[in-house]
Amino acid sequence: MTRNPNRRLLALALAAALAPAAGSTAWAQTADPFALPGQDAAATAGSFVVGDIRIDGLQRISAGTVFTYLPVERGDTMDSARAGEAIRALYKTGFFEDVRLDRQGDILVVTVAERPAINKLTLSGNKDIKTEDLLKGLKEAGLAEGDTFDRLALDRVTQELTRQYNNRGKYNVEITPTVSRLDRNRVDVTIAIKEGKAAKIRHINLIGNEKFGDEEILAGWESREHNWLSWYRRDDQYSREKLSGDLEKLNSWYLDRGYVDVSIDSTQVAISPDRQDMFITAGVTEGDQYKVSSVQVSGDTVLPKEQIERLVLVKPEQIFSRRLLEISSDAIVATLSNVGYAFAQVNPIPDVDRENKTVAINMQVVPGPRVNVRRIVLRGNTRTSDEVIRREMRQFEGSWYSQAAIDRSKIRLQQLGYFETVDVETQPVPGSNDEVDVVFNVKETTSGSFVFGLGYSQLSGLTTQIQLSQTNFLGSGNRVSVQAQRNDYLQRYDFSFVNPYFTDSGVSLGYNLWWREWDYSDFNTAQYSSTSGAGQVVLGLPITETDTVTAMLGIDSNEILTYRGSTPESLIDYIDALGRRTFHSWRAEIGWGRNSLDSYLTPTRGMQQRIWLEATLPGSTVEFYKLNYNISKFWPLSRHFVLNTRAELGYGDSYGDAVSRHLCTTSTGDACNPSAPDYLRTITADGLPFFENFYAGGVRSVRGFTDNTLGPRDTALGSSYQQSIGGAFKTIGSLEMYFPTLLDTPAARVSAFVDVGNVYKDYDSWDAKELRASTGVALMWRSPMGPISISYAFPIKKEDGDELERLQFTFGGTF
Structure with missing residues (x-):
């Protein structure tokens, strides 16, 4: 318990008079508290010369620390005034809960009782306020592990916590501090918090509003009466700060509509006896419109x-x-x-x-003075090199300040995907009114992923998978990905590398290499397998701040294996018509893309679109092309709600001559005598090769339908099982509304969506009646273990035979 120093001086004087120490002389045994027995008070004039100083009672604090604060030294004359000054100085340090001055001959004896040290500080029961925020506040108030314990500081903290919870609408909060004494003058401090339930706003009453109705005015308030969505939005929880903002909105509502003389006359907040319900009343005088x-x-x-x-x-x-x-x-x-x-x-x-x-x-x-940017300061980039950040800058050191250039620099950093947050602040240069430093504070996020898998099944045997990708390799901004996967039905080895700044002007250069053995039946598609390998060079050329032209040139080889009786007959006919199973291609691609999104990870506004044409060059085994277009636009409807509209179109066809052959086969597929006309038929290889077809269905297209199962189907010879074979024309559309999440982190987003789409044999086969549609909810979360996407969809337009999968998710690991 903290004591008043002046009252303590009186108590010490009385104690010295009543209880002198053996072999010593206490303060008040004579008229002069420091006079020896039998000494004339007049001769000593109420004082003595300090020959030595002794400190008693120290445990953790050193004697040197006490001497540092003690305003008395050897040779000083000690009297009552100096004693009071010494006691006050030692109390002021906060190290001691008791201080006493005694005299033994010419020795000044300082006896102290140290305040205990905080051994452990424990918080429990807090959910509404994060533990790290509470500990930070406690430390600022003087309560932290290792610090000297102060009961008054603990009382102040208890009162402040109660006030903060009351401001959050929790009036039943109980905060119970417990102090446990330990050996060696230590204590454990435990603060147990019972937050209770927040008081709910049951009614908001506006008085004096004649021109506008309550519902119209309250539509923009953060404080709402209890409603069926309150469990999610928590808008019915009373908060003093929230109400202050709403009253400002009320004032702005009228000022924005010409009511210059509007005034809020009164505000009353009432709480029910059980402290569970809040009633808010605000009185307003509208005035006239100007x-x-x-x-x-x-x-x-x-x-x-x-x-x-x-x-x-x-x-x-x-x-x-x-x-x-x-x-x-x-x-x-x-x-x-x-x-x-x-x-x-x-x-x-x-x-x-x-x-x-x-x-x-x-x-x-x-206008003020025209300002020059002296320096651009980067903070928070522990992994990413300064060069990677500075090359995205559109505001330059030594040039005139430009808010547009600074804003564009911030967006370009957000689009990299390396940073969870990017904040910019302008700091004036001391001693100069026309120079500033621009500081970019970034918070890095995980920019790589590592996936390792090991399993066994009777179907595929032992499966191993290793995938390593890094979009900011060693902080250089280069993107590197390596993947190896192997089981009885699949072998895959991929490598890709992209240098986004191959030249200082932003020309990117990348390489892709892969070798794969696929059994496509594992991917819900037709039963055939392929062995393919490719090498590609990719070039990117920025033409504006948001537009980029890309080009690719590569060579690949693909061997297709089909199985009569398992592979759909149309796919076998395509292979037989060409008379070969291995396809060699020179492949080229040209594309244009525009990206005006405000963030790579969690965009809220802007558009991203890309159109590209991919084709095999003349002389390839099969000459074909594929035209793709993707667009995604984000619409910020309010501070919390964002709408995303998305569309994908894909079309492919051959540009070479169709190849036809006459075959004679029996009903079982065996060769027959050509003279038997009943078994003589013509097969043709035309259009987009089946192994280049588009597919739809799944978490990346139309959710609620099994991956790759939408679109045309076919059966194998002698089988009635329908297999998905894809198509040459794809149409996908989506509307997705993002909501504020219960998780207090920008890494998580909750949405409601409507997906529409399908795949068709070709453009002429398109029929709106064949479109599939689904609706549902989704959660996207950049968790510490990796990106996670979970959706639960209800198909609202489906047909018999469609393969449904309502709960779908994808996840990976990060490092």
């Missing part, structure tokens, strides 16, 4: 005045709107900041004519 009489721009506009005036959205005869004023001011500030005026200000000065109910507005422009 119009804009005139608008002018004044001050130093820097740029031509006409250019600045075009940015002003407020016009005469309009209903006054503070929001339009703010948008106009922000537009002018942004324009000036792009030409170096980083501290530009626009002060809208209204002249209110209450008699005529009009407002004249003067937009006063104060």
Whole structure:
């Protein structure tokens, strides 16, 4: 318990008078507290000369520390005033809970009782406030493991925690601190928290609103009355800060609609006796609606005045709107900041004519000094090299400040996918009013993945898989991926490398190498197998900030193995018509892409689209082409809700001549006598090769349907089992709404979606009636163990024979 030092001085004097130590002389045994027995008080004048100082009672604190704070040294004259000063100085250190001064001859004896040290600090029961945030706050308040324990500090912390929980609407919170004494003058401090349930807002009542209804005004409030979605949105939980923001919204609501004289007269918050229900009442006086009489721009506009005036959205005869004023001011500030005026200000000065109910507005422009960027400072990039970040900068050191260039630099860093967050701050240079440093604070995220798998089944035998990918290899910004997988039905070895800055201008160069043995029946497609290998060179050329042209040239070989009685007959006919099973190709690709997304990991606005043409060159075994188009656009509907519209189109065909052959086979597929016309038939190899077909269904296209099972099907000779063979024309569309998550992290997103799509034999076979559709919910989470995508879908348009799979997920490991 902390004691008042002045009262302590009195208590010490009384104790010294009543209980002198054996063999010593205490303070108050004579008229002079420091006089020896029989000594004349007048002669000593209430003092003695300190010949030596002894410290008693120390355990953890060294005597040197005490001497550092003690304002008395050998040879000093000690009296009552100096004693009080010494005691106050030692108490002020916070190290001691008891201090006593005694005298033995000319020795000043300082007896102290140390405050205990905090051995362990434990928190329990806290869910609404993170433990790390609480520990940080406790440390700032003087409570941390290893620190000296202060009961007063613990009491203050208890009161502050109670206040914070009350502000979050939890009025039944119970905070119980426990202090356990240990040996060696130590204590364990435990703070047990019973948060209880947050009080729910049962009713919000607005008084005085005659022009607008309650429902219309309250639509934008964060505080809501208890409703059926409150369990998810938690908008019915009372918070003082949230209510303050809502009252500001109420004021803005009227100001944005011309009610200049609006005032919020009163706010009352009532709580039920059981502290579970909240009732909010706000009184408002609306006043009259005002119009804009005139608008002018004044001050130093820097740029031509006409250019600045075009940015002003407020016009005469309009209903006054503070929001339009703010948008106009922000537009002018942004324009000036792009030409170096980083501290530009626009002060809208209204002249209110209450008699005529009009407002004249003067937009006063104060540009401030033109600012130069001295340095660009990077912080937080522990793995990523500075060069990788600096090459994305569009704001340069030594150039004029440009807010647009800084914003674009931030977006380019977010698009890399290396960072979970990117924050920018502008710091003025001390002693200079025309220079700033621009600081980019990044928080790195996992940019690689490592997957290792080992298993056994009767179907595929022993399976091993190793996959290693890194989009920011060794912090260089290069992308490297290596994969090896092997079992009885599959062998796969892949390697890819991309240097996104092969040249300083941003030209990228990459290489792909692979060798694979596939049994496609394992992928829900037709039963055939292939052995393929390829080598490719990929080039990327940026043409604008958002647009890139890509080109690829490669050579590949693909051997197809079919099995009569297992492989669909149409696929066997294609192989037989060509008279070969090995296909060699020179393959080329040209594409264009545009990316204006604001983030690679969790975009909220912008568009990403790509169109590319892939074709085998003349002289290849099969001459064909494939045209693909993907687009994804994000629409921010509000601060919390984002809509994603997505579409995929794919079309392929051959451009060479069709190949036909006449075959004579029996009903079992065996060769027959050509003179038997009943078994003579013509087979043709035309169109897109079946091993290049598009597929649909699954977590990456139409969720709720099994992977690769939508589209055309065929049967093997002598079998009725329908096998998916894909098609040459693909159409996929999706609407997906992203919601705020219960997990307090930007790495997680919850969504509701509607997927539509299918695959068709060719373009002429397209039929809207054959489209499949599903709806459901999904969770995307960049967990510490890797990216996880989980969806649960309900097919809303399906046909008999469709293979359904409502719960689908993908996951991987990260490092």
